[in-house]
Amino acid sequence: MKIAVCIKQVPTRExxxxxxxxxxxxxxxxxxxxxxxxxxxxxxxxLRLREKHGGEVVVCSAGPARVQQVLREAxxxxxxxxxxxxxxxxxxxxxxxxASALAAAMVDEKFDLVLTGLQSDDQGHxxxxxxxxxxxxxxxxxxxxxxxxxxxxxxVKRELEGGWFQWVSMxxxxxxxxxxxxxxxxxxxxxxxxxxKKKEIRRVPLPAGLQPVQEIVSLALPSxxxxxxxxxxxxQEAARELVRRLREEARAL
Numbered sequence: 001m002k003i004a005v006c007i008k009q010v011p012t013r014e015x016x017x018x019x020x021x022x023x024x025x026x027x028x029x030x031x032x033x034x035x036x037x038x039x040x041x042x043x044x045x046x047l048r049l050r051e052k053h054g055g056e057v058v059v060c061s062a063g064p065a066r067v068q069q070v071l072r073e074a075x076x077x078x079x080x081x082x083x084x085x086x087x088x089x090x091x092x093x094x095x096x097x098x099a100s101a102l103a104a105a106m107v108d109e110k111f112d113l114v115l116t117g118l119q120s121d122d123q124g125h126x127x128x129x130x131x132x133x134x135x136x137x138x139x140x141x142x143x144x145x146x147x148x149x150x151x152x153x154x155x156v157k158r159e160l161e162g163g164w165f166q167w168v169s170m171x172x173x174x175x176x177x178x179x180x181x182x183x184x185x186x187x188x189x190x191x192x193x194x195x196x197k198k199k200e201i202r203r204v205p206l207p208a209g210l211q212p213v214q215e216i217v218s219l220a221l222p223s224x225x226x227x228x229x230x231x232x233x234x235x236q237e238a239a240r241e242l243v244r245r246l247r248e249e250a251r252a253l
Contacts, residue, residue: 001055038117042178075196076188087206095127103135105204133175
């Protein structure tokens with residue numbers, strides 16, 4: 001089975017965002033980066049499927065040169081090779097541009113299964129995977145908690161609202177967006193780190209004429225406010241007023 005895993009490089013969770021002067025993107029000069037956590041679970045699931053059914057795991061990413069950091073990490077964890085759509089403009093690309101760039105690099109590979117994380121830790125749009133499936137012309141399913149290969153297709157367990165789950169059977173090739181917690185992550189060993197240095201990372205140019213479909217007009221950090229209100233009156237009156245505010249204003253009841 002030939003499996004592709006799409007991974008993204010995102011700022012570390014400990015980094016405190018700072019916005020550029022034009023307020024259109026973050027100041028990334030002093031940012032430290034890491035592998036997007038949901039994508040790490042997708043990679044782990046791909047490695048487990050390869051161990052069980054054989055085949056090849058190829059990690060794919062779209063972004064500037066620094067993205068090779070997480071590609072090397074994925075290779076050290078056990079992926080066989082990597083594809084990198086290398087372009088500086090992809091650092092702040094929307095889901096359509098990222099998915100289109102990845103699709104152009106992946107289409108000739110004829111993957112049996114494509115795995116992505118459910119969403120990214122930075123923008124969190126949860127759109128790249130499903131747009132990629134459309135660009136590749138293959139079926140997809142989202143929020144996957146279990147994958148069972150049953151040739152000529154797969155049977156997957158989807159997480160729904162309210163603690164419910166749904167089993168879906170799909171033909172191959174297909175794309176799945178993986179939910180965090182589907183498995184237990186492995187980490188790179190010294191042997192894996194040394195082996196990763198010899199594995200291929202193939203650079204692919206950004207397709208010509210690819211234009212974004214959304215524009216970031218302005219970014220702002222959430223404002224931190226603290227407001228205290230004292231409710232007067234008798235105990236009964238204060239209780240009634242508190243319930244009213246919780247129901248009508250806070251929408252907590």
